[in-house]
Amino acid sequence: xxxxxxxxxxxxxxxxxxxxxxxxxxxxxxDVELVDEIGxxxxxxxxEKVDKILTIExxxxxxxxxTSKYYGNVPVVFAKKVSASxxxxxxxxxxxxxxxxxIEYNIQVAKEYLNKGERILLIDDFLAKGExxxxxxxxxxxxxxxxxxxxxxxxxxxxxxxxxxxxMGIHVxxxxxxxxxxxxxxxxD
Amino acid sequence: xxxxxxxxxxxxxxxxxxxxxxxxxxxxxxDVELVDEIGxxxxxxxxEKVDKILTIExxxxxxxxxTSKYYGNVPVVFAKKVSASxxxxxxxxxxxxxxxxxIEYNIQVAKEYLNKGERILLIDDFLAKGExxxxxxxxxxxxxxxxxxxxxxxxxxxxxxxxxxxxMGIHVxxxxxxxxxxxxxxxxD
Numbered sequence: 597x598x599x600x601x602x603x604x605x606x607x608x609x610x611x612x613x614x615x616x617x618x619x620x621x622x623x624x625x626x627d628v629e630l631v632d633e634i635g636x637x638x639x640x641x642x643x644e645k646v647d648k649i650l651t652i653e654x655x656x657x658x659x660x661x662x663t664s665k666y667y668g669n670v671p672v673v674f675a676k677k678v679s680a681s682x683x684x685x686x687x688x689x690x691x692x693x694x695x696x697x698x699i700e701y702n703i704q705v706a707k708e709y710l711n712k713g714e715r716i717l718l719i720d721d722f723l724a725k726g727e728x729x730x731x732x733x734x735x736x737x738x739x740x741x742x743x744x745x746x747x748x749x750x751x752x753x754x755x756x757x758x759x760x761x762x763x764m765g766i767h768v769x770x771x772x773x774x775x776x777x778x779x780x781x782x783x784x785d
Numbered sequence: 786x787x788x789x790x791x792x793x794x795x796x797x798x799x800x801x802x803x804x805x806x807x808x809x810x811x812x813x814x815x816d817v818e819l820v821d822e823i824g825x826x827x828x829x830x831x832x833e834k835v836d837k838i839l840t841i842e843x844x845x846x847x848x849x850x851x852t853s854k855y856y857g858n859v860p861v862v863f864a865k866k867v868s869a870s871x872x873x874x875x876x877x878x879x880x881x882x883x884x885x886x887x888i889e890y891n892i893q894v895a896k897e898y899l900n901k902g903e904r905i906l907l908i909d910d911f912l913a914k915g916e917x918x919x920x921x922x923x924x925x926x927x928x929x930x931x932x933x934x935x936x937x938x939x940x941x942x943x944x945x946x947x948x949x950x951x952x953m954g955i956h957v958x959x960x961x962x963x964x965x966x967x968x969x970x971x972x973x974d
Contacts, residue, residue, distance in 0.1 A: 625898045626846075626861040628853045654842035654863065657815075661847045664817045672815040674843065709814045 597637050597771040600749070601784055603630065604772055610780040614752075622721055622749065623655045634771060635662030638719065638747045641769040646670055646744055647714040650736065652703065652728050653677060655721040659749060663719055673709045675732060677701040688738040690731040703731040710739035723748040723770065726757025733766065750774060753785050786826050786960040789938070790973055792819065793961055799969045803941075811910055811938065812844045823960060824851030827908065827936040830958040835859055835933055836903040839925065841892065841917050842866060844910040848938060852908055862898045864921060866890040877927040879920040892920040899928035912937040912959065915946025922955065939963060942974050 609617045621627035638659075646667045651660035652675040660672045677692070678684075678701065689704040710716070718732045729746050736743050745767035751758055753773045761768050773785040798806045810816035827848075835856045840849035841864040849861045866881070867873075867890065878893040899905070907921045918935050925932050934956035940947055942962045950957050962974040 619895060620898070624862065624865065624895055626850060626853075626863070628850055628858040628861060631850070632858075654846060654865075657843060657846045658850045658861070661815060661817055661820070661850060664815075669817040669821075672817060672847070673813065674815070676813065676843075706808060706813055709809075 597634070599630070599633060600772050603627075604750070605782055608782055610777045610782065614777055616750065616752070616774060616777055616782065618750070622659075626658050628658075631658050631662045632665075634659055634749060635664070635666055637771060638663045638717075638769065639666030642717055642745050642747060642767070644744050645715055646717045648673060648710070649717050649719055650675065650705070650710070650732055651719045652732060656719055659721060660719045663717070663747070667717075671709075673705060675703045675705045675735065678704055688735040690734045692727045692731045694727070703728075703735065705735050705739075707739070710736065710741055712740040714739075714741045715744050716741045717744040718746045719748075720746075721749045723751040723757045723761075723768075724755045726755075726760045729757065729761055733761070733764065745769060747771075752777075786823070788819070788822060789961050792816075793939070793963075794971055797971055799966045799971065803966055805939065805941070805963060805966055805971065807939070811848075815847050817847075820847050820851045821854075823848055823938060824853070824855055826960060827852045827906075827958065828855030831906055831934050831936060831956070833933050834904055835906045837862060837899070838906050838908055839864065839894070839899070839921055840908045841921060845908055848910060849908045852906070852936070856906075860898075862894060864892045864894045864924065867893060877924040879923045881916045881920045883916070892917075892924065894924050894928075896928070899925065899930055901929040903928075903930045904933050905930045906933045907935045908937075909935075910938045912940040912946045912950075912957075913944045915944075915949045918946065918950055922950070922953070934958060936960075941966075 607620045649660045649672045687704040747769045750772045751770040775785045776783040796809045838849045838861045876893040936958045939961045940959040964974045965972040
């Protein structure tokens with residue numbers, strides 16, 4: 597997606613630890629118009645029946661809501677990150693390790709919001725090692741949902757996450773595939 | 786807002802500890818169409834120039850984005866909840882105590898996303914003791930922004946938050962003012 601890549605080149609910042617920061621339009625401040633274009637693009641790429649969109653708090657929410665509009669306002673469910681001590685009953689859950697924050701979370705979704713056989717599109721902002729998507733995929737499997745695919749705004753294609761998900765036979769779409777952040781330079785695939 | 790009140794009466798659940806749960810359309814699963822109507826209503830109620838919308842992760846994000854559309858897609862900024870050990874530089878920050886989770890957070894917004902003199906509309910999903918809005922107000926004052934007002938989807942009007950904010954002379958709008966949750970019954974003002 598050219599519009600997005602241009603924006604990343606213009607405003608993205610490479611930080612120590614192989615971090616690509618795009619806080620000015622996605623992860624802290626949100627450019628609502630751009631996010632709407634992102635939703636439209638996901639709809640074009642996943643041209644299928646979708647019953648629900650599943651994402652994970654917090655940065656996935658705006659993109660998921662924007663995408664929903666293009667599928668006739670299907671419900672968006674956002675998985676919650678909770679500490680182990682705060683687990684509710686009646687949830688599907690999965691452990692996740694956040695490399696950004698170096699914490700263990702439980703990712704959880706209330707059972708009542710994912711029904712057997714529903715066609716679920718997974719949306720998130722970033723795919724690197726694939727922890728978040730793996731958790732969402734695991735939860736969908738627990739709920740016996742059909743996974744339409746995984747749509748990510750940015751992907752570090754040189755890390756293992758993308759391959760891991762593709763190897764499961766899942767349709768993945770990446771809007772901005774980043775090949776390298778070496779020497780503080782963003783290079784797309 | 787009648788549509789919202791009806792939905793709360795239909796799907797809201799009163800839980801022990803004076804908790805009103807509206808996970809089926811706002812706080813976990815999102816009804817995108819309803820959230821759009823909520824945005825439209827905030828725009829009707831705050832009929833003023835707005836430069837930016839400020840909210841707080843996670844549940845405020847969808848509502849803030851929906852509201853932005855009615856102000857010509859102004860940027861949305863979501864404040865982040867971080868542990869004290871994870872504080873970044875160059876941020877406005879404020880301590881907040883979450884009564885729902887019984888944790889101390891730091892609420893922070895990067896300085897570069899709030900500019901002196903900008904007209905900021907504060908949007909959140911819930912107002913009870915007012916901790917979240919107070920933090921956002923504090924941050925806006927640090928940034929020398931003008932506060933257009935505070936819009937909350939739900940408010941427990943019998944708790945002190947609403948009065949505290951009104952007493953600061955800030956324009957507050959509540960879409961679903963809850964007067965009581967006693968005996969597991971939701972009563973609106």
